[in-house]
Amino acid sequence: MSRQQQELLSSAALIAFRLNGQFLAVAEQLARPAGLTAAWWQVLGAVVGAPLSVSDIGRSMGISRQAVQRTADLLVDKGFAEYHENPAHRRAKLVALTDAGRATIAAISPQHAHEAARLVTAMGATELANAIAAMTKLSEVLDALA
Amino acid sequence: MSRQQQELLSSAALIAFRLNGQFLAVAEQLARPAGLTAAWWQVLGAVVGAPLSVSDIGRSMGISRQAVQRTADLLVDKGFAEYHENPAHRRAKLVALTDAGRATIAAISPQHAHEAARLVTAMGATELANAIAAMTKLSEVLDALA
């Protein structure tokens, strides 16, 4: 019994690691022509809707604020983003897109749409949505266990 | 339409990244008391059944052979694994568990079983198995698209 449960946990972890690598590769391939890396795109994408602090971005993506901080500093350095004053917190400046950043995100969009269409065609929109729901549920359960 | 498809791809990628981090944290926590890291445990676990070459391990886990190589060298250095001659290929030595490696894997087993039981209890064996199946399907589709 516990042997089978161990296998479930191990299988889930291994397939999660593999999916991570695969999506990373897809993102890398989409972002590169625009001069971004996958990590840069991810952080820029997080502030498309509204500026967020570095810590907010980290929390929303489940990664450490330090990792986001380094990427954000690079993005500001490259001109894709800029820090805005945060009325709610003097230290926690807000990461906001520059026009260049917005244009870069927009430049990726066609290929992003194309790749998304390929995935949906190959897997089916419903099955893909179900997979995302299952993964989200799993993530929530793991969060509750931690 | 393509906007929604883009959202599907982005959501799938983001939740995959998050699951990666969560399972990594679980593995890290399980492996640490035994003196292993998550990556070491993963490589050791890959050769529990039979010795494999570094490249084989990389392929089976979907990561680069160089990453496995460094971990394998460390494992051999620490005494958890050893290189065996490979009759089929003089350069591609086989990574095999030492007794110490086998004992270490065994030492993690109780906690591994306990954590697995917690996950199964919280999510349900069927739903977990379904999630794994959905993720596996997604991974296969991504593989076919690449």
Add this chain to the structure above:
DNA sequence: GCCCCATTGACAACAGATTGTCAATATGAC
């Protein structure tokens, strides 16, 4: 108003993974 505590940014050390390159070693076509 003051102090304790959590959050935040800055900095540093380190782990894990990738890419690229080169030489050594199979493998297969001929």
Add this chain to the structure above:
DNA sequence: GTCATATTGACAATCTGTTGTCAATGGGGC
């Protein structure tokens, strides 16, 4: 058998993420 090709290990550079520590900031209990 020979040669082109693919696989493999070794080495190096780089990227992304982690943890840990410290000081600055903000918020809540008193």
